[in-house]
Amino acid sequence: MTGRLLLVCRLLARDLRRRRVETALLLLAISAATATLTLGLTLNDALAKPYERTRAATAGPDVVATPAASGPAALAALAPLATAPGVTAHSGPYPIGYLMLTARGRTVQAVVQGRDDSPATLDRPAVTGGTWVRPGGVVVEHAFAAALDMRIGDTVSIDRHPLRVVGTAVTAARAVYPRADWRADAGSPLTESAGLVWVDRGEISALAGARPLSYALNLRYADPHVGTSFTHKREDGIEYTSWTGIAEANGRLVTGARLALLVGSWLLTALAVVGVANIVAGRIADQRRRVGLLKAVGAGPAMVATVHLAEHLVVGLAAAGTGLAAGWLAAPALTDPGAGLLGATGTPPPGLRAVVAGTALALAIAAAATLAPVLRAATTDTVHALADAATPPRRRGWRVWLSRRMPTALLIGVRVNARRPRRARLVMVNTLITTTGLAALLMGLRQDRQIGLGGAELANPRDARTIQAMLLVIGVLCALGLVNAVVSTWTAVLDARHPLAVARTLGATPAQVTMGMAVAQLLPATLGVAVGVPAGIGLYLVVSAGEQRYAPVSWLLAMACAVLLAVAALAAVPALAAARRPVADVLRSTPA
Secondary structure, three states, rough: OOHHHHHHHHHHHHHHHOOOOHHHHHHHHHHHHHHHHHHHHHHHHHHHHHHHHHHOOOOOOEEEEOOOOOHHHHHHHHHHHHHHEEEEEEEEEEEEEEEEEEEEEEEEEEEEEEEEOOOOOOOEEEEEEEOOOOEEEEEEHHHHHHHHHHOOOEEEEEEEEEEEEEEEEEOOOOOOOOOOOEEOOOOOOOOOOOEEEEEHHHHHHHHOOOOOOOOEEEEEOOHHHHHHHHOOEEEOOEEEEEHHHHHHHHHHHHHHHHHHHHHHHHHHHHHHHHHHHHHHHHHHOOHHHHHHHHHHHHHHHHHHHHHHHHHHHHHHHHHHHHHHHHHHHHHHHOOOOOOOOOOOOOOOOOHHHHHHHHHHHHHHHHHHHHHHHHHHHHHHHHOOOOOOOOOOOOOHEEEEEHHHOOOOHHHHHHHHHHHOHHHHHHHHHOOOOOOOOHHHHHHHHHHOOOEEOOOOOOOOOOHHHHHHHHHHHHHHHHHHHHHHHHHHHHHHHHHHHHHHHHHHHOOOOHHHHHHHHHHHHHHHHHHHHHHHHHHHHHHHHOOOOOOOOOOOOHHHHHHHHHHHHHHHHHHHHHHHHHOOOOOHHHHOOOOO
């Protein structure tokens, strides 16, 4: 037993040293899928933790109470709550006006809250730039200021009253832009998208004019479970919003991005399986002679399978750690800028669930992609393994008749795929998955990414993060698909160099050989593109809510042509290099 284990370890170390490029490609393929899954699983924490830090730093309340009434009636309704049983602290009531703000030529809805210049017991907004409120000035919520491109020193107007922007701040007592809940009438249960600003308490009545003011009262309870037992509720004409409800509203900003990352991780997982299977198939094909030698000296199928599986599982385990680290480091890119929370760029390390899921995914990819070729190699006859022959094409009468009428380049491409049908299927799946992701991205780019705030439209931060996540995923998807295509074409050229040399001795020109290898890749790739375009459109429609706009046909056709041109170019370069090698040298070389 010890001797067999030592043999497995020696063969494993030898293969990893001799095949460094292939090992690096395996590591890259599995790490990409693991990193994307990790990013999707940890994205909620990436925004939940900053909200908790913001709540702690700003003395965030447990519950915010807003009455349906306005004016003196609202103050009368809130008065008993400050001394209610279980309440340990309160601040306010603070006057609130649902007004219109004009900045840089755009007029939008704004929730205007009147505040004192002295610190409050609860809800002390943290100033991120400039100063706190003072007469003649306005402080803008950080994310809202970023959406309007407002800077300290700018002049804005609230209901035609000019004010100077004196600072930006964040708070945990109200959701960030665009979920500040603007109401057409004070006390209305219907809310609309808006941003939050603070002004001097003594000026809000003049800003509101004839519009009635609403009020908000911040409460803290002795029992911490009060703030977690509900999100929103209405009792006796008063609307209560807990801190968990505010955190949930902030979390909705990343739901689209998280879904895009999770769906992207599925696509990357499938693409990683294809890539790993392609590399593994090539490696095991190169190692057929070693399989035959192992069997010739007495190794059984279990020993042969163990030798090959151990190598790829070790690579999968290393890729799990690399992918987890990459996903953790990439998370801040999707929570900044403009998250409107303190420490939004900080990301906690992946939790136990993400670590287990990422490790399981990496090992599953390595095992799933390796199992079939390993079992095939382990059960291969010893004599056949030592001969190392490719699968001969099945010759039938109609096929022979058809092949005699094919152009030379097409005939070469068909014969190359007939010798290695499994590789052709992998090329088709690789192209299908890549095209699916690109078609879904084009659908996403076609949608309207603006959000209406009354008189103007601003960028929707939720959609912006979703597109950012999609671009990240599709970028990795295309890179991995490109790596798979390069590996597939080089493997195909190396595997077919002897048949191609024979074709050249029978009269095929280097140009025909080059075109033949391009055709060998284009035939399955064309099928993959034809299926991938509608699959990408359907995938986007399934995971997206509401009515969606379709990407223009010209976009989809241009994308499909670009994919096929890339496949043809990647196949032509190594084929052209191989075609320049003298035929005699190729025929004298030892079979791979």
